[in-house]
Amino acid sequence: xxxDLSQSPGHPPSHGAAGPSGxxxxxxxxxxxxxxxxxAFGDKVIMDGLDLDVMRGEILGFVGGSGTGKSVLTxxxxxxxxxxxxxxxVFGENVDDLEGAARRxxxxxxxxxxxxxxxxxxLSVKQNIQVPMREYLKLSPALLDEMAMLKLEMVGLxxxxxxxxxxxxxxxxxxxxxxxxxxxxxxxxxxxxEPTSGLDPIGAAEFDExxxxxxxTLGLTVFMVTHDLDSLxxxxxxxxxxxxxxxxxxxxxxxxxxxxxxxxKAYFGGERAQARLPxxxxxx
Amino acid sequence: xxxxxxxxxxxVFHDDAGSLAIELTGSWSAERAPRIEALVAxxxxxxxxxxxxxxxxxxxxxxxxxxxxxxxxxxxxREAAGGSVELVSRQPEHAVxxxxxxxxxxxxxxxxxxxxxxxxxxxxxxAMVRFGRDMVGGAMFLGEVVVGSAxxxxxxxxxxxxxxVNQIELIAFNGAPIIMLISFLVGxxxxxxxxxxxxxxxxxxxxxxxxxxxxxxxxxxxxxSIMIAGRSGSAFTAEIGSMKMREEIDALRVMGLxxxxxxxxxxxxxxxxxxxxxxxxxxxxxxxxxxxxxxLYGGIGIDTFLARLQxxxxxxxxxxxxxxxxxxxxxIGLIASIEGLAVQGSAESLGRQVTASVVKAIFMVxxxxxxFAMFFASIEF
Numbered sequence: 001x002x003x004d005l006s007q008s009p010g011h012p013p014s015h016g017a018a019g020p021s022g023x024x025x026x027x028x029x030x031x032x033x034x035x036x037x038x039x040a041f042g043d044k045v046i047m048d049g050l051d052l053d054v055m056r057g058e059i060l061g062f063v064g065g066s067g068t069g070k071s072v073l074t075x076x077x078x079x080x081x082x083x084x085x086x087x088x089x090v091f092g093e094n095v096d097d098l099e100g101a102a103r104r105x106x107x108x109x110x111x112x113x114x115x116x117x118x119x120x121x122x123l124s125v126k127q128n129i130q131v132p133m134r135e136y137l138k139l140s141p142a143l144l145d146e147m148a149m150l151k152l153e154m155v156g157l158x159x160x161x162x163x164x165x166x167x168x169x170x171x172x173x174x175x176x177x178x179x180x181x182x183x184x185x186x187x188x189x190x191x192x193x194e195p196t197s198g199l200d201p202i203g204a205a206e207f208d209e210x211x212x213x214x215x216x217t218l219g220l221t222v223f224m225v226t227h228d229l230d231s232l233x234x235x236x237x238x239x240x241x242x243x244x245x246x247x248x249x250x251x252x253x254x255x256x257x258x259x260x261x262x263x264x265k266a267y268f269g270g271e272r273a274q275a276r277l278p279x280x281x282x283x284x
Numbered sequence: 285x286x287x288x289x290x291x292x293x294x295x296v297f298h299d300d301a302g303s304l305a306i307e308l309t310g311s312w313s314a315e316r317a318p319r320i321e322a323l324v325a326x327x328x329x330x331x332x333x334x335x336x337x338x339x340x341x342x343x344x345x346x347x348x349x350x351x352x353x354x355x356x357x358x359x360x361x362r363e364a365a366g367g368s369v370e371l372v373s374r375q376p377e378h379a380v381x382x383x384x385x386x387x388x389x390x391x392x393x394x395x396x397x398x399x400x401x402x403x404x405x406x407x408x409x410x411a412m413v414r415f416g417r418d419m420v421g422g423a424m425f426l427g428e429v430v431v432g433s434a435x436x437x438x439x440x441x442x443x444x445x446x447x448x449v450n451q452i453e454l455i456a457f458n459g460a461p462i463i464m465l466i467s468f469l470v471g472x473x474x475x476x477x478x479x480x481x482x483x484x485x486x487x488x489x490x491x492x493x494x495x496x497x498x499x500x501x502x503x504x505x506x507x508x509s510i511m512i513a514g515r516s517g518s519a520f521t522a523e524i525g526s527m528k529m530r531e532e533i534d535a536l537r538v539m540g541l542x543x544x545x546x547x548x549x550x551x552x553x554x555x556x557x558x559x560x561x562x563x564x565x566x567x568x569x570x571x572x573x574x575x576x577x578x579x580l581y582g583g584i585g586i587d588t589f590l591a592r593l594q595x596x597x598x599x600x601x602x603x604x605x606x607x608x609x610x611x612x613x614x615x616i617g618l619i620a621s622i623e624g625l626a627v628q629g630s631a632e633s634l635g636r637q638v639t640a641s642v643v644k645a646i647f648m649v650x651x652x653x654x655x656f657a658m659f660f661a662s663i664e665f
Binding site: 121133136137138139140142143145146147149150151153154159160162163167185186216217218219 | 313314315317318321348349350353354357377380381383384385388389390391392393630632
């Protein structure tokens with residue numbers, strides 16, 4: 001498995017070239033390094049002996065069957081779920097060694113978009129985006145408003161969405177507003193939990209494009225839990241698959257398609273996946 | 285890429301006959317916002333006095349959206365005033381970031397605030413319109429409930445026994461202990477206060493008249509109704525509301541079942557049966573409390589209390605309390621059902637409607653009690 005993990009991220013040519021982290025592209029370094037991870041709830045073992053690398057500047061698509069613990073892994077990396085064993089290194093630092101202020105400094109470099117947005121319902125969209133800014137930064141009121149509007153614009157929301165309550169937003173707008181909040185502190189790694197679930201295909205494609213654009217302009221590393229085959233095909237540089245309590249394969253799409261693991265064969269060999277391939281690559 | 289960098293942002297000014305070159309160093313990121321804002325203000329003043337300025341970003345260690353935004357804003361503001369500002373950098377990612385912040389218009393839309401008398405009048409007007417709509421909606425719903433009840437009466441096959449019995453258990457049986465407890469305590473308190481005040485006139489024996497009439501005519505039914513509005517009315521709203529939220533009401537409709545008949549009529553019927561029972565229990569508990577305090581605090585023996593009670597209390601006082609109970613039950617059930625069916629998709633909406641249900645039900649219970657008091661007074665009952 002380690003052979004799979006150490007593969008260099010396959011950047012499609014269209015995503016290459018200039019970007020804030022362009023200089024780092026040649027020598028990919030893992031920003032998140034998970035080794036031998038075990039997570040269990042009571043007697044129920046969710047993950048055992050899981051290894052995973054997330055490289056700087058890539059969009060990693062994380063797939064797995066329902067209930068295999070994709071979200072649990074995300075939550076474990078974020079420190080929301082306790083692990084039984086194993087190490088998690090972020091930016092080269094073991095998260096277990098970080099306490100108090102150091103831990104909070106690390107968390108500021110994360111941006112998280114939860115599956116259902118998790119926007120604070122009592123606050124307007126603009127106030128939601130400003131929550132982390134108010135907490136961590138010292139901005140003048142005018143600049144605070146302008147920065148919130150900038151984030152709002154960057155995720156493609158109209159200015160009139162700023163003063164709306166989360167309950168007034170459509171599904172796609174909630175996802176965008178949640179992404180804007182995740183980007184509030186200019187994070188280096190963004191975790192997206194099923195960003196396109198519940199969106200129509202057009203909205204989902206727009207969201208994928210948005211994430212690719214933001215990756216280029218802000219130099220983000222994106223860790224994306226997803227079920228959406230379209231996202232995997234169009235947006236992700238690399239894919240990691242979770243099954244049998246560990247990562248069974250990680251690499252570009254071609255690696256997934258070439259894998260002999262039964263779950264991956266079923267996932268990428270199914271009719272819905274095959275329909276997305278050019279005719280020549282389809283399995284007979 | 286530097287991590288959360290602590291290098292202080294700096295601006296070095298090179299004045300050169302009418303044009304200004306500014307070299308920026310350090311970390312121009314959000315953590316350094318106060319310093320950056322001060323620097324940008326200073327740069328703005330210096331730039332304003334020259335026609336041409338060049339900002340060199342090459343030596344910046346870390347530039348994030350905030351740094352890029354304020355520098356770009358500085359450039360745009362000066363150019364709008366007729367000057368010329370150039371942002372140059374040898375780092376290609378700076379250009380990408382500057383281009384990204386430049387395409388977005390971040391002006392904050394002005395928020396409209398209404399102050400003073402206008403907003404007060406608007407609020408009053410909105411409240412009146414809402415009140416009117418509530419009344420119309422309530423009347424319409426009342427009609428639906430009457431039709432639903434009638435169709436249940438006429439078609440006994442539609443009568444749902446088990447949910448009715450289940451609801452009676454939840455309302456009357458499970459609710460009895462707490463209602464007995466608070467009625468007993470209120471009975472004690474009224475008797476104690478009555479004795480304390482009447483003693484001054486040497487008329488402490490009249491406490492029996494006071495507590496007997498007060499508890500039977502008003503307190504028992506009011507306490508019970510308020511308790512049931514809080515206990516069962518809120519439960520109805522929450523149950524019906526969560527069914528509405530999860531489209532269960534719509535599922536009933538498409539199966540050809542009338543949610544009024546299935547959900548509302550059994551609950552209202554259960555309330556109408558339970559509330560008089562609870563009112564009676566409450567009255568007995570209240571009188572017991574009054575008797576106990578009269579004996580221990582006022583020195584009126586239990587036998588004296590009972591004899592006096594028998595002489596001053598007629599069946600009328602007892603009936604007045606009980607007659608009101610089914611009407612209270614109907615009001616509580618109706619409001620709880622209306623509010624439950626008014627729930628929209630979100631959990632906040634459910635919470636709001638449950639609160640509204642309890643507040644409106646208690647208000648209406650007290651209002652109806654007042655109307656009854658006027659009615660009974662005018663027919664001298």
